[in-house]
Amino acid sequence: MGVNTSVTIAGVNWKNPVTVASGTFGSGAEYSELIDLNELGAVTTKGVASVPWQGNPTPRIAETYGGMLNAVGLQNPGIDVFIKRDIPYLKQYDTKIIVNVCGKTVADYVDVVERLGDEAVDLLEINVSCPNVKEGGIAFGQDPDALYDITKAVKDVAKQPVIMKLSPNVTDIVEMAKAAEAAGADALSLINTITGMKIDVHKRTFALANKTGGLSGPAIKPVAVRMVYQAAKAVRIPIIGMGGIMTGEDAIEFIMAGATAVSVGTATFRDPLAAVRIVREMEAYMERYQVEDINELRGCVDRD
Amino acid sequence: MAITKTMASVIRQECIGTGIYSIWLEAKEIADHARAGQFVNLYCKDASRLLPRPISLCEINRDHGTIRLVYRVAGKGTEEFSHLHTDHQIEIMGPLGNGFTQQLNRAILIGGGIGIPPMLQLAKELTEQGADQVKAVLGYRDEVFLDKEFADICPVYYASEDGRHGVKGTVMDAIRSYALNGDMIYACGPTPMLKAVQAYALEHGITAQLSLEERMACGIGACLACVCSSKETDAHTHVHNKRVCKDGPVFFAEEVEWA
Ligand SMILES: Cc1cc2nc3c(=O)[nH]c(=O)nc-3n(C[C@H](O)[C@H](O)[C@H](O)COP(=O)(O)OP(=O)(O)OC[C@H]3O[C@@H](n4cnc5c(N)ncnc54)[C@H](O)[C@@H]3O)c2cc1C
Ligand SMILES: Cc1cc2nc3c(=O)[nH]c(=O)nc-3n(C[C@H](O)[C@H](O)[C@H](O)COP(=O)(O)O)c2cc1C
Ligand code: FES
Numbered sequence: 001m002g003v004n005t006s007v008t009i010a011g012v013n014w015k016n017p018v019t020v021a022s023g024t025f026g027s028g029a030e031y032s033e034l035i036d037l038n039e040l041g042a043v044t045t046k047g048v049a050s051v052p053w054q055g056n057p058t059p060r061i062a063e064t065y066g067g068m069l070n071a072v073g074l075q076n077p078g079i080d081v082f083i084k085r086d087i088p089y090l091k092q093y094d095t096k097i098i099v100n101v102c103g104k105t106v107a108d109y110v111d112v113v114e115r116l117g118d119e120a121v122d123l124l125e126i127n128v129s130c131p132n133v134k135e136g137g138i139a140f141g142q143d144p145d146a147l148y149d150i151t152k153a154v155k156d157v158a159k160q161p162v163i164m165k166l167s168p169n170v171t172d173i174v175e176m177a178k179a180a181e182a183a184g185a186d187a188l189s190l191i192n193t194i195t196g197m198k199i200d201v202h203k204r205t206f207a208l209a210n211k212t213g214g215l216s217g218p219a220i221k222p223v224a225v226r227m228v229y230q231a232a233k234a235v236r237i238p239i240i241g242m243g244g245i246m247t248g249e250d251a252i253e254f255i256m257a258g259a260t261a262v263s264v265g266t267a268t269f270r271d272p273l274a275a276v277r278i279v280r281e282m283e284a285y286m287e288r289y290q291v292e293d294i295n296e297l298r299g300c301v302d303r304d
Numbered sequence: 305m306a307i308t309k310t311m312a313s314v315i316r317q318e319c320i321g322t323g324i325y326s327i328w329l330e331a332k333e334i335a336d337h338a339r340a341g342q343f344v345n346l347y348c349k350d351a352s353r354l355l356p357r358p359i360s361l362c363e364i365n366r367d368h369g370t371i372r373l374v375y376r377v378a379g380k381g382t383e384e385f386s387h388l389h390t391d392h393q394i395e396i397m398g399p400l401g402n403g404f405t406q407q408l409n410r411a412i413l414i415g416g417g418i419g420i421p422p423m424l425q426l427a428k429e430l431t432e433q434g435a436d437q438v439k440a441v442l443g444y445r446d447e448v449f450l451d452k453e454f455a456d457i458c459p460v461y462y463a464s465e466d467g468r469h470g471v472k473g474t475v476m477d478a479i480r481s482y483a484l485n486g487d488m489i490y491a492c493g494p495t496p497m498l499k500a501v502q503a504y505a506l507e508h509g510i511t512a513q514l515s516l517e518e519r520m521a522c523g524i525g526a527c528l529a530c531v532c533s534s535k536e537t538d539a540h541t542h543v544h545n546k547r548v549c550k551d552g553p554v555f556f557a558e559e560v561e562w563a
Binding site for chain 2: 023024025026030031033034046052053054055057058059060061062063065066067068070072075076077078081217218246266268269270271272273
C-alpha cells in the first residue's frame with residue numbers, strides 16, 4: 001500500500017511532514033555526510049540574525065534525565081554569510097528550506113526578513129522564543145501584544161509565508177497562538193525549549209555558564225503535545241509540532257494532537273539519522289493501521 | 305574523512321587501573337579512516353542518557369579494523385560502558401575531529417591523566433614514520449597506566465603528584481628537570497596543564513598542538529555547543545569561536561585563547 005505523507009504548510013507542499021528543529025542541524029552541511037537531505041520534508045536552519053552573534057560562554061549544554069539543557073545563545077554568522085553560503089548549499093537538495101530568524105529588536109527581525117525577500121527560501125520561521133539571549137528573543141514571545149506587533153511587522157515585509165515559533169514559557173499558549181494568528185501569521189511552530197537549570201552538586205556550580213538553559217528532548221514531550229493540542233484547537237493556521245520527538249509514533253502523537261507537520265531536534269544528537277528514520281516509522285505506522293493519508297490523522301483524537 | 309555511525313563489537317575490555325578501562329572494538333570503517341588525535345562518540349544504551357560520550361582513539365589497528373579506547377569512569381555513561389564484555393555491541397560514530405598534524409622533527413608528547421591515551425597512537429605513528437627523537441612525558445595523580453605500552457615505543461619521563469613515579473609535580477616539572485628539548489609539542493590533558501604547556505611553548509618558541517575538551521552534543525560541528533575562543537575567526541560563524549568537535553579537538557597553541 002502506498003501511503004501519502006505529503007502535507008501543505010501555508011501553500012508550501014512538503015513531500016513528508018518531517019523537518020529538523022532549528023539549531024540542532026546547522027544548515028545541513030555537517031549532517032549531509034550521514035543522511036540524505038532529499039529525504040526530509042524540509043530543513044529548518046539555525047537562527048540567523050542581521051549581524052554575526054558570538055553566543056554564550058561554555059559550558060553551553062548539559063545532559064539531564066531524558067533531556068538536555070542548552071544555552072548556545074544563538075551563535076550565528078549573520079545574514080550576509082548565510083545568504084552567500086548556506087542558501088546555495090541547501091538549494092542543491094530537493095527539500096523545502098525554512099530559515100529561522102532571530103533578533104534583538106523588531107528592526108533586527110525586519111532587516112533579516114527583508115534581506116531574505118529575494119532569496120530562494122520557502123518559509124520563514126520567526127524565533128520569538130529563545131530563552132538564552134538577554135535582549136529580544138523571548139521577550140517578544142511572552143506577551144501577546146508584543147507578539148502581535150512583531151508578527152505584524154514581519155508580515156508587512158515578508159515575501160515568504162511566516163511561521164511564528166512560540167515559547168512554552170507562558171501561562172496561556174492559546175492566547176499567544178491567537179495573537180500570532182490575528183496578526184497574520186501563516187503557521188505556528190511549537191514548542192521551543194522550556195527554561196530550566198542544573199546544578200553540579202560536586203562542584204557547587206551551575207552546569208551551564210549561562211546558569212539557565214532551554215530544556216529539550218523526550219523529557220518535554222508531554223508538555224509539547226498538550227500545547228500543540230491547545231493551540232490547534234484555538235487557531236485555523238497549520239502547526240509544526242516539536243518537543244522530544246524520538247520515534248515515528250512520537251511524531252504521530254503530535255499529528256493526532258493537531259499538528260500538520262513535525263520537527264525533530266534533540267533526537268538527532270542521539271541518532272544522526274533520526275529524522276529520516278522517523279519518516280520511515282510514520283509510514284510503517286500508517287501501513288499497520290491502514291491510514292492512506294497522513295492528513296486523516298490530524299487532530300483525530302477529538303473527532304467523534 | 306568519512307564519518308560512520310556503526311554498531312561495534314567488543315573484542316575485549318579490561319580494567320587497567322582504578323576506574324580506568326581499556327576496550328578494543330571492531331570498527332573497520334572507523335579504523336580505516338582514523339588518525340591519531342581524533343575521537344569517537346559512544347552512545348549509551350540507557351535512553352535517559354541522550355548525548356554521546358566523546359572518547360579519544362588510543363590505538364588504531366588498521367590491519368585488523370579495530371580501535372582501542374582508554375577511559376576513566378566519570379559518571380553514569382562511562383559506568384555503563386565499563387560493564388561491556390566480549391561480543392557485546394555498542395553504537396559508535398567516528399572518526400571525529402581533526403587529529404594531530406604530524407611532523408617528523410623532534411617531538412615531545414605530553415599527556416596528563418586521562419589525556420594520556422591519545423598520545424599512544426601518536427607515539428606509534430611518529431616513531432613508525434621515523435620522526436626524530438620522540439619523547440613522551442606522562443603525568444599522573446598517583447597510579448600509572450599505559451606506561452608499559454609507551455616504554456615499548458619511546459623514552460618516557462614521568463611526573464606524579466605524590467612523587468612515586470618520576471618527578472614529584474606536574475609534566476612541566478618533568479620537562480624542566482630533565483631539560484627536554486624538541487621542535488614540536490603535542491599535548492592532551494586537563495586545562496591547567498594545557499595552559500602551562502601553551503605558556504612554555506610560546507616562551508621557548510616551540511610549536512605546540514593542544515587537544516582540548518568541551519561539552520558536546522552533535523560531535524560533528526552542527527550544534528555549536530562545544531566552542532572555544534580562538535585568535536583567528538572561525539570557519540563557521542566568522543567570529544572567534546572554533547568548534548572543538550570539528551575544527552579541533554587539536555589546536556595550535558597560538559590559536560587558543562582561554563575564556
Ligand atoms: C574530544 C574529547 C575526547 C575525550 N577523550 C577521553 C578519553 O580518551 N578518555 C576519557 O576517559 N575521557 C575522555 N573524554 C572525556 C569524556 O568524554 C567524559 O569523561 C565522559 O563524556 C563522561 O561521561 P559520563 O556519562 O561518564 O559522565 P557524566 O558526568 O554523567 O556525563 C554527563 C554529560 O556530560 C558530558 N561530560 C562529562 N564530562 C565531560 C568531559 N570531561 N568532557 C566532555 N564532556 C563531558 C558527558 O558526555 C555527558 O553528556 C574526552 C572528551 C572530549 C571532549
Ligand atoms: C542545541 C539547541 C539549539 C537550538 N537552537 C535554536 C535556534 O537557533 N532557534 C530556535 O528557534 N530554536 C532552537 N532550538 C530549539 C529547537 O528548535 C526545538 O524547538 C526544541 O529543542 C524542542 O524540540 P526537541 O525536543 O526535538 O529538541 C535549539 C535547541 C537545541 C537543543
Ligand atoms: S558538539 Fe555540536 S558543534 Fe561541537
